[in-house]
Amino acid sequence: MTPERRDKLIATLNRRQPDMTLITDQVHKARNTAALVRTADAVGIGEIHSVEPKEGYRFRGTTQGSDRWVKNHVYTDCEAAISSVKARGMQVYAAHFSDRAVDYRSLDYTQPCAFLMGSEKDGVSDEAAALADEHILIPMMGMVASLNVSTAAGIILIEAQNQRLQAGMYDQRRIAADVFNDTLFAWGYPDLAKYCHSNGLEYPPVNDAFELLDPAGWYEQVRLGQAPLRQW
Structure with a gap:
């Protein structure tokens, strides 16, 4: 992206x-x-x-x-x-x-x-x-x-x-931080988000530039069954 x-x-x-x-x-x-x-x-x-x-x-x-x-x-x-x-x-x-x-x-x-x-x-x-x-x-x-x-x-x-x-209601962010972060990830990485939803996994971590921090390490965690889980 x-x-x-x-x-x-x-x-x-x-x-x-x-x-x-x-x-x-x-x-x-x-x-x-x-x-x-x-x-x-x-x-x-x-x-x-x-x-x-x-x-x-x-x-x-x-x-x-x-x-x-x-x-x-x-x-x-x-x-x-x-x-x-x-x-x-x-x-x-x-x-x-x-x-x-x-x-x-x-x-x-x-x-x-x-x-x-x-x-x-x-x-x-x-x-x-x-x-x-x-x-x-x-x-x-x-x-x-x-x-x-x-x-x-x-x-x-x-x-x-x-x-x-x-009324200035479009001038600043109004949605909750967790909704913002989840939605931004789903929009930015739609295929990966779909995979996480299908498998009950937490989204992998990203940095301030919204880049995946350690994709290889995260996929290894998934392979080993150690990736954080989430109920979607």
Whole structure:
């Protein structure tokens, strides 16, 4: 890994927003999921939460590498997904048209928040809408009544990014040190990280330049069954 590559990975992690995330409620098209993941990464979201469609995914596809940078926690029901983010102190904002929906620009997204986006056909489910703290909408000035889920998410997330930029929330590292170190290793040495995960091994030590300290010695420890273990 070149120093330039290392510095780019570090800069990306330094801008991650651990108190902002995205919840997808049964989004089933691969191209929309891919777009949502890419947009999440673009605004500094490091993990999203996906509720599986009850009828299964309509199309299988790829996120074109974006999923390498964004973790996706998958749930079978919206209650579990929403409870997970609320347990971390996040307010849940559902992109959902209702009597209590407010303009998406009127809320403070510098506070811990999760954006709930609904499925392509039905939008946010009634169950998920009931669990959300607020309903938000994007004012529509034309004939169409709604936007594609990935487009709507992009508009809302860019507003959140702008608020956080103005508040200086991208100016210093906000993720925990252990998350930073583990993620940087996984990004910098993806094959080695995968091997460690598969075999329950601690990542090998690195120096301040993020270079492996003694790869030959570590591999010898692995061969002898003496390498430090870790429950992933």
